[in-house]
Each structure stands twice: as structure tokens, then as C-alpha cells.
Amino acid sequence: MTFKLTAVPAFRLPExxxxxxxxxxxxxxxxxxxxxxxxxxxxFFDADGNxxxxxxxxxxxxxxxxxxxWSLAHQIDGEPHAMRIAPDGRHIAVDYRHGLIELTxxxxxxxxxxxxxxxxxxxxxxxxxxxxxxxxxxxxGRTSLSDPKGRVYCLSPGGVxxxxxxxxxxxxxxxxSPDGAWVYVAATRANQVWRLSSNLPTTGQPMVGVFLQxxxxxxxxxxxxxxxxxxxxxxxxxxxxxVFDALGDxxxxxxxxxxxxxxxxxFHPDDQSKLYIVDAxxxxxxxxxxxx
Numbered sequence: 001m002t003f004k005l006t007a008v009p010a011f012r013l014p015e016x017x018x019x020x021x022x023x024x025x026x027x028x029x030x031x032x033x034x035x036x037x038x039x040x041x042x043x044f045f046d047a048d049g050n051x052x053x054x055x056x057x058x059x060x061x062x063x064x065x066x067x068x069x070w071s072l073a074h075q076i077d078g079e080p081h082a083m084r085i086a087p088d089g090r091h092i093a094v095d096y097r098h099g100l101i102e103l104t105x106x107x108x109x110x111x112x113x114x115x116x117x118x119x120x121x122x123x124x125x126x127x128x129x130x131x132x133x134x135x136x137x138x139x140x141g142r143t144s145l146s147d148p149k150g151r152v153y154c155l156s157p158g159g160v161x162x163x164x165x166x167x168x169x170x171x172x173x174x175x176x177s178p179d180g181a182w183v184y185v186a187a188t189r190a191n192q193v194w195r196l197s198s199n200l201p202t203t204g205q206p207m208v209g210v211f212l213q214x215x216x217x218x219x220x221x222x223x224x225x226x227x228x229x230x231x232x233x234x235x236x237x238x239x240x241x242x243v244f245d246a247l248g249d250x251x252x253x254x255x256x257x258x259x260x261x262x263x264x265x266x267f268h269p270d271d272q273s274k275l276y277i278v279d280a281x282x283x284x285x286x287x288x289x290x291x292x
Contacts, residue, residue, distance in 0.1 A: 005254045010287040011064050013070070038283050040280050054093070072106070097123075099124060121139050134157055137152075137174065145190060152171055164206065172188040186222070192210050218237040224266045234264050239258075240253060252288075273292060274288075
């Protein structure tokens with residue numbers, strides 16, 4: 001049985017944070033001819049229950065308190081697609097323009113990596129820390145089915161950067177199974193979620209398979225798992241999210257009452273059945289309770 005649910009609004013970007021001026025270069029590239037107040041991505045909760053969100057076109061990272069109060073944690077001259085808090089407490093981000101960066105202050109950052117050797121990043125997209133502390137991140141650029149060269153990288157806890165995959169039609173959301181054994185990667189332009197083992201071979205690329213074949217909208221964007229092994233998918237430009245069990249069987253389809261630009265999903269750390277879904281079109285974070 002697949003539950004059909006409708007999410008309800010939980011948080012909405014306040015008016016004072018809605019950009020009213022000229023769209024940024026990133027906004028013009030991705031939504032030509034349209035105004036863009038924000039484009040919220042990469043939702044996650046910290047240990048204190050604060051919700052963090054990246055605003056790609058205007059270089060911002062927001063923190064939303066459990067009470068729903070918004071604050072501007074970072075604003076840089078960049079395009080942060082995602083930010084995560086590293087095991088050592090640093091704020092690390094994947095930035096479409098600058099590469100892998102550390103946010104060192106409200107408006108300051110330092111570049112950690114612009115690519116591997118002589119191979120510059122195409123344009124970084126999403127990131128996730130593995131249970132062992134390794135940082136995995138995706139490098140989508142403008143890849144698609146006509147140019148399936150999107151990449152996945154892994155940065156070991158010791159600082160060794162490795163190219164894991166270079167064959168995805170727009171590598172996007174990335175997350176891990178609860179035990180860290182499996183890596184899920186959104187291949188947005190193929191409308192698929194791929195899966196591979198996190199235990200990489202000594203050399204060469206790992207074996208990888210299609211875990212989910214989806215349809216409709218643009219394709220999967222953000223991904224997240226919970227302690228039960230459920231995988232949830234933000235289906236871009238479809239106004240919905242899907243929840244699957246660890247075998248890939250559907251559990252729930254969650255529709256949004258407004259907005260189609262579904263970008264990100266995350267489970268609440270204190271209630272693993274409470275799913276938060278980000279809609280960038282309206283600047284709203286919705287919530288739904290997934291039945292056990």
C-alpha cells in the first residue's frame with residue numbers, strides 16, 4: 001500500500017529575505033526571463049533542531065530555529081548549492097562557482113578545492129558526510145542525457161580526493177543508507193536514483209546500478225534517508241516527494257498544496273517519520289507525517 005498524502009506549510013521565507021532586485025547570473029541561467037526571490041536547497045537539521053537551508057542564486061545560508069525564526073548565517077559572493085556541518089564543526093559548502101569551500105564567517109569563505117589535478121569542477125551540486133567522516137559530493141555542471149558526464153567525488157577523512165563516477169546525466173542529490181554501506185545518487189536528467197557500495201575498489205570506478213526509475217517532472221533532486229532505511233526523493237518540478245523502503249518499494253507519495261520546484265527533503269532527527277520538503281518556487285518548507 002502506498003499512502004497518498006498532502007504536506008502542510010511549516011516555515012516560509014520571510015518577506016525581508018525575498019530578493020526583489022535583478023536576478024543573479026545563476027538565476028538567469030536556470031530560469032531565464034523569470035524573477036527569483038530565492039532558490040532554497042539542501043535542507044538539513046543540526047543537533048539542536050535548527051533547520052539549515054542554502055539559497056543558491058544569492059549566496060545565502062539560512063538557519064531556522066525550532067520556533068520558526070529565520071536568521072542569515074552566511075552571505076557570500078558565490079552560489080552555495082549545499083552546506084553541511086563537518087564532524088569537526090566547520091561549515092563546508094559545495095559552491096557552483098567556487099568549488100568546495102569553507103564558510104569562515106558571515107561573509108567570508110576560503111576555497112578548499114577547485115577540482116582534481118587539471119580537471120576543474122563542472123559546477124558542484126550536493127554533498128553528504130558518510131558515517132566514517134568521508135565527504136561525498138556531486139558535480140553536475142550542465143550535464144544531461146546528451147552529455148552524461150556528471151561526477152561524484154569522495155574526500156577521505158585524511159584529505160585524499162577521489163573521482164568515484166564520471167558518467168551521470170546530471171549528478172545531484174546524494175545520501176547514505178543508515179549503516180553507511182550504500183550511496184544513493186540522483187541522476188536527475190535520467191529520472192533515476194543510482195546506488196553503489198561505499199566500499200570502493202582500490203582502483204577504477206565501482207559497479208553502480210539503477211535503484212529507482214521515476215517519471216514525471218524533471219527528475220529526482222534532493223535525497224534523504226532515515227534510521228529505518230527509508231529513502232525519500234524530492235521530485236524536481238513536480239511538486240511532490242516520494243518515500244521508498246530499503247528495498248525500493250514505495251511507501252508514500254507526498255504532494256505539495258502549492259509550488260512545483262521541489263528541491264530538497266529531510267527527516268526530523270527527533271521524529272524520523274516527520275518529513276520536511278522544500279519548495280523553491282514559493283520559498284516554503286512543508287511537512288508531512290509518514291505513517292509507520
